[in-house]
Amino acid sequence: MxxxxxxxxxxxxxxxxxxxxxxxxxxxxxxPELAASAERSVxxxxxxxxxxxxxxxxALLTHDFSVEYVxxxxxxxxxxxxxWSAFYAGQKGSLLFWAxxxxxxxxxxxxxxxxxxxxxxxxxxGVVLIVVTFFVATMVFSENPFRRLGFxxxxxxxxNPQLQNPGMTIHPPMLYLGYTSITIPFAFAIAxxxxxxxxxxxxxxxxxxxxxxxxxxxxxxxxxxxWAYVELGWGGYWAWDPVENASLLPWLTMSAxxxxxxxxxxxxxxxxxxxxxxxxxxxxxxxxxxxxxxxVIASVHSFAQSSIxxxxxxxxxxxxxxGFSLLAWRWPRLQAESELESMVSREAAFLFNNLVLVTxxxxxxxxxxxxILSEWLKGTKVTVGPPFFNQVNVPLGLLLLLLTGVGPLIAxxxxxxxxxxxxxxxxxxxxxxxxxxxxxxxxxxAWAIVACGLAAFVTGTVVQEFIRGTGARMRLHGEKPxxxxxxxxxxxxxxxxxxxxxxxxxMMFVGFTGEAFRTDREATxxxxxxxxxxxxxxxxxRLEHQGVSQYEQLNRFVSAASVDVYRDxxxxxxxxxxxxxxxxxxxxxxxxxxxxxxIRSDLREDLYLVYAGSVQGTExxxxxxxxxxxxWWVWYGGMVLVLGGLVTMWPGGGGPTAASRRRAEPAGxxxxxxx
Amino acid sequence: xxxxxxxxxxxxxxxxxxxxxxxxxxRETGVYYxxxxxxxxxxxxxxSMYDVGxxxxxxxxxxxxxxxxxxxxxxxxxxxxxxxxxxxxRGLAPDTFTDEADVVVEGRLQRDGTFHATTLLAKCxxxxxxxxxxxxxxxx
Numbered sequence: 001m002x003x004x005x006x007x008x009x010x011x012x013x014x015x016x017x018x019x020x021x022x023x024x025x026x027x028x029x030x031x032p033e034l035a036a037s038a039e040r041s042v043x044x045x046x047x048x049x050x051x052x053x054x055x056x057x058x059a060l061l062t063h064d065f066s067v068e069y070v071x072x073x074x075x076x077x078x079x080x081x082x083x084w085s086a087f088y089a090g091q092k093g094s095l096l097f098w099a100x101x102x103x104x105x106x107x108x109x110x111x112x113x114x115x116x117x118x119x120x121x122x123x124x125x126g127v128v129l130i131v132v133t134f135f136v137a138t139m140v141f142s143e144n145p146f147r148r149l150g151f152x153x154x155x156x157x158x159x160n161p162q163l164q165n166p167g168m169t170i171h172p173p174m175l176y177l178g179y180t181s182i183t184i185p186f187a188f189a190i191a192x193x194x195x196x197x198x199x200x201x202x203x204x205x206x207x208x209x210x211x212x213x214x215x216x217x218x219x220x221x222x223x224x225x226x227w228a229y230v231e232l233g234w235g236g237y238w239a240w241d242p243v244e245n246a247s248l249l250p251w252l253t254m255s256a257x258x259x260x261x262x263x264x265x266x267x268x269x270x271x272x273x274x275x276x277x278x279x280x281x282x283x284x285x286x287x288x289x290x291x292x293x294x295x296v297i298a299s300v301h302s303f304a305q306s307s308i309x310x311x312x313x314x315x316x317x318x319x320x321x322x323g324f325s326l327l328a329w330r331w332p333r334l335q336a337e338s339e340l341e342s343m344v345s346r347e348a349a350f351l352f353n354n355l356v357l358v359t360x361x362x363x364x365x366x367x368x369x370x371x372i373l374s375e376w377l378k379g380t381k382v383t384v385g386p387p388f389f390n391q392v393n394v395p396l397g398l399l400l401l402l403l404t405g406v407g408p409l410i411a412x413x414x415x416x417x418x419x420x421x422x423x424x425x426x427x428x429x430x431x432x433x434x435x436x437x438x439x440x441x442x443x444x445x446a447w448a449i450v451a452c453g454l455a456a457f458v459t460g461t462v463v464q465e466f467i468r469g470t471g472a473r474m475r476l477h478g479e480k481p482x483x484x485x486x487x488x489x490x491x492x493x494x495x496x497x498x499x500x501x502x503x504x505x506x507m508m509f510v511g512f513t514g515e516a517f518r519t520d521r522e523a524t525x526x527x528x529x530x531x532x533x534x535x536x537x538x539x540x541x542r543l544e545h546q547g548v549s550q551y552e553q554l555n556r557f558v559s560a561a562s563v564d565v566y567r568d569x570x571x572x573x574x575x576x577x578x579x580x581x582x583x584x585x586x587x588x589x590x591x592x593x594x595x596x597x598x599i600r601s602d603l604r605e606d607l608y609l610v611y612a613g614s615v616q617g618t619e620x621x622x623x624x625x626x627x628x629x630x631x632w633w634v635w636y637g638g639m640v641l642v643l644g645g646l647v648t649m650w651p652g653g654g655g656p657t658a659a660s661r662r663r664a665e666p667a668g669x670x671x672x673x674x675x
Numbered sequence: 676x677x678x679x680x681x682x683x684x685x686x687x688x689x690x691x692x693x694x695x696x697x698x699x700x701x702r703e704t705g706v707y708y709x710x711x712x713x714x715x716x717x718x719x720x721x722x723s724m725y726d727v728g729x730x731x732x733x734x735x736x737x738x739x740x741x742x743x744x745x746x747x748x749x750x751x752x753x754x755x756x757x758x759x760x761x762x763x764x765r766g767l768a769p770d771t772f773t774d775e776a777d778v779v780v781e782g783r784l785q786r787d788g789t790f791h792a793t794t795l796l797a798k799c800x801x802x803x804x805x806x807x808x809x810x811x812x813x814x815x
Contacts, residue, residue, distance in 0.1 A: 233770075340678040348682060355686050359693050366697065371708055381708035383730060388700040392693060399689075522747065522767065579770075592770050612767040615744040622744065624767055 002067055005055025006146040012048040012099075013140055015041050016133030023126030027119075027194065035122035042110050042125050045132055046103040053100045056093060056145055060086055066152040069093055069145045075158035076585040077555040082159050085169040088176065089159055091293060091308065092145035097173070098289075099135035101180045102128065109184050109209070117205055123191035124184075131183050138311045154586070158555070161582045161594040167227040175220030175247055179285040181213040182250060186282035186323075189275050193326040198271065198333055203261055206278075208649060210258060213281075215645040217251040222638035233595045233610045235520065235626035237634065240389040245368045246288035249361050253281040256357040259350050259407070266412065267347060268337025272327065273354070275334070279323035284361075286316045291368070342414035349407040356400045363392045394447055398454060401509055404502050405458035408495075409465070427460030448513040455506045462499045462506075469496070489647065497648030504641025507633045514605075514630030521625045524615065525563075535605055535627045542566040543609070546574070548619045557581045561611035561621045565600065575600060577611035577623075606631040706730055706781065711758035714784070730781045731760065731790065735797075737774045749795075753778060760784075764792040772797040 019041025026034030056069070060083055065071040073086040073093070088097040106128035113121060139145065162168070185206040192202035224247065225237040238244060257277040260270050290312035340347055366373075367384045374382040409423040435453035443449050466485070469492075473484035489496040517536035525531060525545035533541045546562040559579045565572045578596035581589050598609040608626040615622070676684075707729040709717070714731065717724050733753035740751040749764045762780055772778065772795060782792035 340682055342678050343681045343685070345678075348678065351682055352685070352689075355689060359690065363693060363697055367700075370701065370705070374705075380713075382701070382705045383708045384701055384705050387704040388697075391700045391704070392696045395696070396693065524744065524747070592773055594770050610767075613744075620744075622747065622767065 001055045001058045002064065002146050002148070005052040005059075006144070008048040008052040008055070009136055009140050009144070009146070012045050012052070013133060013136045015044050015048065016129050016136055019045065019129040020126050020133060023122045023129060027122035027126065035125075038122055038125040038129070039110050039114075042103070042106045042128055045129065045136075046100075046107040049096070049100040049103045049132070049136075052146075053087075053096060056096060057084070057087060059146075060084070063156070065154075065156050066148055067145075068147045068149045071149060071153050071156040073157065073159055075156040075555070075590070077583075078156075078159055079164075079554065081169065082164050085163070086159055088172055089163055092139065092143045092147075094172070094176065095135055095139050095143055096145050098176055098180055099132055099139070101177060102135065102183050103132050105181050105184050105209075106132065106187075109187070113205060117191075117197075117201060119195045119197050120188060120191040120202060120205070123194050124187040127187035127190050128183060131187075134311075134315050138308060142311065143308055155584050158582060158584055158590045161556070161580060161591055162231055164582075165227060165231050167223050167230065171220055171223035171227050174216055174223055178213050178215075178217030178220050178247075179250065179288060181209060181216060182254070182278075182282050182285045184209045185213065185278050189278040190323065190326060193275065193330050196330070196333070198330060200265060203264065203274070207261075208651075210254060210261070210278075211645060211649050214251065214254045214258060215642065215649065217247065217254065218638070218645065219642055221247050221251060222635075222642075225638075226635060229631070230597055230599065233597050233624075235518070235608050235610075235624070235628065236515070237631070240364075240367070240386045242368045243288075243292050245364050245389075246284075246291045249365060250281045250284040250288065252357050252361040252364075253277050253284060256354045256361075257281065259357075260354045263347055263350050269339070269347065271334040271336065272331065275327055276324075277354075277358075279320075279327065283316060283320050283323070284365075286312060286319060290316055344410070344415045344420070346407060346410050346412045346415075349403055349410055353400065353403045353407055356396050356403065360393055360396050360400075363396075364389065367392075397509070397512075398447070398450055401451065401454040401458060401506070404505060405454070405461045408499065408502070409461050423461070423464075426464055427457045430460035431457035445513070445516040448516045451509055451513045455510050458502060458506045462503055465499055466496070493650055494648050497644050497646075497650075500644030500647055501641050502644075504637045504639070504644055507637025507640055509637075511630045511632070511634030511637055514628055514633070518626065518628045522612075522623065523625065524620060524622045526618075526620045531623075531625070533625055533627060535607075536629050537604055539567050539605075540569075541607060541625075541627070542569075543575075543623070543625065545621055545623075548611075548614055548621055555582055555584075557583065559611075559614070561614075561623070563609065563623070565607065572600065575607070575609050577609050579611060579613065601632050603632055605629040708732060708779075710755045711753060711760055712755055714760070715758040724784055725786055726783050728781070728783060730779050731762075732777070732779045733760075735772070735774055735776050735778055740772075740774065753780065753790075760788070760790050762790045762792050764795050766795070768795055769797050 019038045022034040022041065023038030025031065026036075026038055058064075059067045059070050060074055061080075063070065063074065063076055069090060069092050070086075073090045074083050078086070086093065088094040106125070109124060109128070110121070113124075117124075188202045188206045188209075192198055221244075224244065228239070229237040254277075257274060260277065261274055263269050264271055264274050290309060293308050293312065340351070342348065367388050371381045371383050374380060405427060406424075411419045431453045434456035435449055438449045438452055466488070469488045470481060470485045473479050473488050474481060477484070479487065519533065519536060521531070521533050523531040523543075525543075527545055527547045530542050530544040533543070535541060543563040543565055546564060548559055548561045550557065550559050552558070557580070560576050561578075562574050562576045565575050575598040577598040579593050580596060581593045582591050584590050595610060595612075600607040606626075606628050608628065610624040610626075612622040612624055614620060707727070709729055709731055711731060711733050714724060714729070731753060733755045736752040736754050736759065740749065742749050747765055747767070749768055750761065751764075752759055752761050754760075762782075764780065764782075776797045779796040780790060780792035781794040781796075782790055784790050
């Protein structure tokens with residue numbers, strides 16, 4: 001089975017090279033039989049990679065420790081679910097995972113567009129095959145997941161305990177899915193540039209794909225934050241670590257694209273910009289992989305350093321040069337069909353939204369790369385940390401929040417004073433009330449007050465839109481409120497799904513403000529001893545150390561420290577934080593000990609308890625206690641955001657989108673098929 | 676003035692502000708990232724490196740870790756093979772902080788030659804992969 005997987009990779013490499021050549025020759029020379037062969041190659045490569053993936057999973061699940069990868073990441077006592085996740089936990093397996101996912105997306109894109117966009121599809125196939133072939137080549141020539149050890153160890157290493165967490169089993173694949181799915185919009189953008197079909201056809205073809213990528217990236221990022229919070233034990237969820245930043249970058253540029261594309265659809269503006277955003281997003285997704293795997297930038301996340309970084313760097317440069325050269329070549333044909341008429345218009349709001357998103361992306365990229373840049377320029381590595389990112393991004397984030405409220409409600413072209421008054425008087429009132437209330441409560445952080453005020457503003461605009469839309473349906477169609485609401489959303493999924501996404505963003509911003517009021521405290525306690533901590537809300541938490549118990553569980557030894565928790569004298573319950581020492585099936589310790597955090601969460605604040613260790617063999621324990629307000633809002637905001645994204649994505653449902661897509665399907669494409 | 680021009684002006688204002696924030700952010704919060712031998716070299720060339728915020732990336736010298744739990748102070752030595760510095764850190768160390776772990780300490784070098792760290796980051800060769808020599812191959 002392992003050999004079969006290896007052979008499948010080699011054949012996939014050959015077919016990939018053939019298909020790429022066939023795609024571009026077929027497309028450029030206008031030879032449909034070659035183009036058709038290229039499209040078939042995508043399916044074949046997908047099949048071969050599916051076979052290779054099955055082979056790797058089989059090796060993992062049957063504990064074939066003669067395979068280096070299996071021995072390195074699993075062990076006999078690893079729970080089944082985590083054995084599955086070992087498929088993408090290590091470098092080599094994750095490359096295979098990446099390749100099979102790109103190939104799957106490619107195959108779906110081929111299947112969904114067979115008989116459509118005939119001039120684009122050969123190049124789409126070609127670009128998808130280049131990307132897949134690159135990953136297959138990296139595996140075959142450097143990082144083969146099927147490499148044998150030459151002997152069979154009795155047991156494997158096991159999986160890093162920090163990855164043995166339910167969130168961690170879905171966070172990496174979500175991010176990979178996000179990164180990889182950008183390949184499809186990128187392929188369509190390149191196809192549009194090469195073929196010269198620069199009308200809105202390619203944009204309609206990728207609409208669902210861009211939302212899908214964005215949604216996967218969002219899920220991946222939020223799950224990563226959650227994992228960092230519950231697993232890493234430092235009390236926060238975002239550290240501006242290079243790898244976190246790398247995942248944020250394509251998310252920012254994709255968010256910008258999802259907005260600016262509406263201006264191109266409606267007004268024929270920003271054509272170059274939109275192509276640039278898609279190319280940029282793809283490059284950033286490759287860059288993210290490069291950062292994670294090369295070790296060029298010191299990060300707590302990095303995979304073991306290896307030469308694989310060079311593969312990615314070369315590919316990144318190649319893709320950048322190819323993409324932007326094509327864009328420059330087609331530049332004269334990408335003129336805007338109309339121009340900006342007023343600064344008080346939806347176009348202007350969206351332009352600023354794009355400017356802010358891309359500026360955030362740029363500053364994050366700059367801060368992330370600063371160690372390298374400063375070493376080139378000045379010969380000394382200089383790093384910047386969270387203070388830098390916060391200083392730059394807090395004001396930008398708040399500007400973005402303001403635009404989130406303004407953009408969807410302001411009129412196209414030029415907003416009249418009546419339009420402004422009608423749309424914004426209630427939201428602005430809500431904002432002022434919240435700001436006044438928080439100022440009256442003497443909230444110490446001015447940024448937090450502004451953030452909450454803007455959050456009220458955006459919430460006001462969204463609620464107003466839902467109320468007015470529902471009201472209009474009730475009057476026009478005589479529907480009951482609930483039905484009117486459901487139909488309103490159902491018939492305009494993109495618009496109202498977008499509003500729900502905005503609500504999610506607002507909730508997350510409210511959650512972020514809680515970080516400004518975080519309290520940290522360390523305490524060393526004997527059994528029976530207690531510590532009191534005042535929360536930012538003015539509650540007094542009393543934590544009484546109960547003792548440390550030790551026991552064996554599954555694949556680990558556990559030391560569990562418990563405290564009784566009281567809030568303002570009222571008993572809340574027991575919190576238990578653990579130190580875990582994972583062992584292999586022979587009982588030998590593997591990896592360093594890891595910590596399990598205890599968290600008590602409610603709408604207002606999180607009590608976060610870490611057992612940091614005991615004083616030499618006694619039951620005297622060292623704890624770190626963190627109280628952070630509003631963390632709950634980040635997670636539930638994230639869920640609302642994903643829900644909104646799903647509403648937007650949901651297939652079918654008519655509405656203006658499908659109608660305009662039919663209209664926009666130019667006759668040229670259909671004629672091509674018949675010919 | 677045309678709306679397009681206005682947007683360029685407004686956009687430039689945003690960009691200039693951000694540029695300023697970035698420049699001042701780097702000036703105020705940027706810290707050197709050095710290896711012990713780079714630090715030694717800078718000291719030897721007479722550069723004033725005492726009481727300057729910096730990060731040192733190095734490896735923990737085996738057997739040098741001393742923990743005083745009552746005061747929550749950890750002292751240890753770090754080295755990159757050529758130069759070596761004693762480090763004092765007060766606070767909780769991460770799980771991955773062990774002998775020969777790769778660490779990044781942030782803090783200031785004192786006149787007496789000890790490095791007072793305010794943060795301590797440790798990584799085992801990599802978070803996603805087993806440490807190559809120490810804990811890993813034992814199972815093979």
